[in-house]
Amino acid sequence: MEYKYTSIILEKRNKGETDRFYVFYTLEKGKIGVKAQGVRRPQSKLAGNLENFNFGHIFVARGKGSGRIIGAIAENIFPALRKNWETLSSVFETIAIFNRLTDYEEKDVEIFKLLLEYLFSMEKVAAVKEISSEETRKRIKILKSGFLIQFLLLSGYRLETKTCVVCGEKIAAEGNYFSSPKGGLICSRCSMTVSRKIAISANTIKLVRLFSYHRLSSFLKLKVGDKEIENLELVVRDFLRWII
Ligand SMILES: [Zn+2]
Known part of the structure; x- marks a missing residue:
């Protein structure tokens, strides 16, 4: 056949x-x-x-x-992405994580579309000439974190960003933490009761919320500071480490 x-x-x-x-x-x-x-x-x-x-x-x-x-x-064949060392190495890393977290023969049309959108978005990043290399680097990082968060959500992992996963209260603007084992945010009052946690800024929370509800390609227009990107990467890395 x-x-x-x-x-x-x-x-x-x-x-x-x-x-x-x-x-x-x-x-x-x-x-x-x-x-x-x-x-x-x-x-x-x-x-x-x-x-x-x-x-x-x-x-x-x-x-x-x-x-x-x-x-x-x-x-x-995504020619621009392939010619740019930074986009290429980031795609290699991201796809390796994706490959590791994906089981054989589990069809998921949404995940397929997301993966394709990630590659097309990275191709766009690599093809744009008029932005600085600093901005390109930021876009590469945002797309990687955004893709991984969306992929984890589609794979069924929980990422609560509206209420505290311990007490259920609405999340305040400042003083929050992220807990990978609990799958979401913890308010400052409950933070004492959880040992594995990462301080998460108000802007990073906004980013994670945005990633949860918007298409990946729309992130290319975001203006994000280095601090938020660093904080975001820390959260994603910890979450992945906990899963793998
Ligand atoms: Zn709480």
């Missing part, structure tokens, strides 16, 4: 003398792993369409087992 998938390449690994094993996130089946035979031979036509992060279509022949790739079409 031959199957066609709309896919994003998450990872590729060499196998044997001339083969490669690919991990894709597909629209139809979620994450899948498929082998491509002879793809590292110089005359192979497949390899060019099977680069990391390519968005496109793959054709898989499947009998028993995981099957093999018999064709690939790249719809978008």
